[in-house]
Amino acid sequence: MARALALAERGRYTTSPNPRVGCVLVRDGEVIGEGFHARAGEPHAEVLALRQAGPQARGATAYVTLEPCSHVGRTPACAPQLVEAGVARVVTAMSDPNPRVAGRGHAILRDAGVDVLEDIAPATARALNPGFVSRMERGRPWVTVKIAQSLDGRSALASGESQWITGEAARRDVQFLRARQCAVLSGIDTVLTDSARLNVRLSADELGIDGEVRQPTRVVLDSGLRLPPFAAIFDSPGAVWLYTRDAKDGVHHEALLKREATLIEVPAAPGLGLDLGFIVADLARREINEVLVEAGAKLAGAFVAAGLCDELIVYQAPMLLGHAARPALALPEPAALADAPCWTLVDETRIGEDLRLTLRSAH
Numbered sequence: 001m002a003r004a005l006a007l008a009e010r011g012r013y014t015t016s017p018n019p020r021v022g023c024v025l026v027r028d029g030e031v032i033g034e035g036f037h038a039r040a041g042e043p044h045a046e047v048l049a050l051r052q053a054g055p056q057a058r059g060a061t062a063y064v065t066l067e068p069c070s071h072v073g074r075t076p077a078c079a080p081q082l083v084e085a086g087v088a089r090v091v092t093a094m095s096d097p098n099p100r101v102a103g104r105g106h107a108i109l110r111d112a113g114v115d116v117l118e119d120i121a122p123a124t125a126r127a128l129n130p131g132f133v134s135r136m137e138r139g140r141p142w143v144t145v146k147i148a149q150s151l152d153g154r155s156a157l158a159s160g161e162s163q164w165i166t167g168e169a170a171r172r173d174v175q176f177l178r179a180r181q182c183a184v185l186s187g188i189d190t191v192l193t194d195s196a197r198l199n200v201r202l203s204a205d206e207l208g209i210d211g212e213v214r215q216p217t218r219v220v221l222d223s224g225l226r227l228p229p230f231a232a233i234f235d236s237p238g239a240v241w242l243y244t245r246d247a248k249d250g251v252h253h254e255a256l257l258k259r260e261a262t263l264i265e266v267p268a269a270p271g272l273g274l275d276l277g278f279i280v281a282d283l284a285r286r287e288i289n290e291v292l293v294e295a296g297a298k299l300a301g302a303f304v305a306a307g308l309c310d311e312l313i314v315y316q317a318p319m320l321l322g323h324a325a326r327p328a329l330a331l332p333e334p335a336a337l338a339d340a341p342c343w344t345l346v347d348e349t350r351i352g353e354d355l356r357l358t359l360r361s362a363h
Helices: 002-009 045-057 078-084 104-111 122-128 130-138 168-179 188-194 253-258 276-285 297-305
Strands: 022-027 030-036 061-064 089-092 115-117 142-149 154-156 183-187 217-221 240-244 262-265 290-293 311-316 343-351 354-361
Touching: 002 022, 002 030, 002 045, 002 061, 002 122, 022 045, 030 045, 045 061, 045 078, 078 104, 089 104, 104 115, 122 130, 130 142, 130 290, 142 154, 142 168, 142 297, 168 311, 168 343, 168 354, 183 188, 183 297, 188 217, 253 262, 290 297
Parallel strands: 061 089, 089 115, 142 290, 142 311, 183 217, 183 290, 217 240, 240 262
Antiparallel strands: 022 030, 022 061, 311 354, 343 354
16 A cells, blocks of 8 residues: 555645545555546546456455545546456545445446455555545635745845845745645735736756646635736746636726636635635535635735634744735734634754744644
């Protein structure tokens, strides 16, 4: 199973919107086939392992990181193919949270006489696919808010100057972080001010993948539909979605449609401009598993304050910008120190001269 989990991780930059899955086939103590799911629409891990094993699959044990699927989607169902190949035993790391599967894959195997051992490493397997699990169980993506800040928690000088607080190594690390996401989200002010493209600027070789680099969907919260059709974000390949109050209003409406931007109407929310809860639910409906928020202090803080941030990734630079500089997060002050939201540090890694901190909500 450890090998299957390692194989699944190889799909970290490519499988969206499908989960990352690995499979290893073993017979008489020898590995006879293995595979991992690389891209939606391409063969699943189990099918690749069966192809490699050929006739030797009969009587073998399959170790799979996720319950084999039972429904026909972009590809045929895997559970019946394991049965047809004559696999004698299937061991899974976790059950599939997708309601279309949710135990049906295991049931198909058992009904055919296959010995099934399930859920032997659920925590590790879930960690491979936080976004897919979140979308299936909570109806919303896994949301990560990324912050680049000074030691004193500032993201820019009072003038707005922010390039560059963190070093080149940290900025390159962000590219790998973006590559894992289904979507990168920002606010219209940040996109306009920084001429942001929100894309992945790494090659397939740098990512260690075969084929083209999968660009995340670029999501911009633009309540007044102010994004011009000549913005830098359109200079890079990949989808651009604009969440706005009125998708038929705004001076750039027709021109944005010609640039193939997707315009999505959102209910207004007091103090937030747009209803963030509606937006994350809508992203899930559009098969977005993982979202990286790269935004200004107000929008980033709004995700945190609304309880919609699952993970904070903070790149902290060894510099001080002073009390007049702009904060990294705009958050309401708690009534008392005991009421302050707490976060659990799950990883700290030095990236060049900077420190990358990964935190998750303690509640």
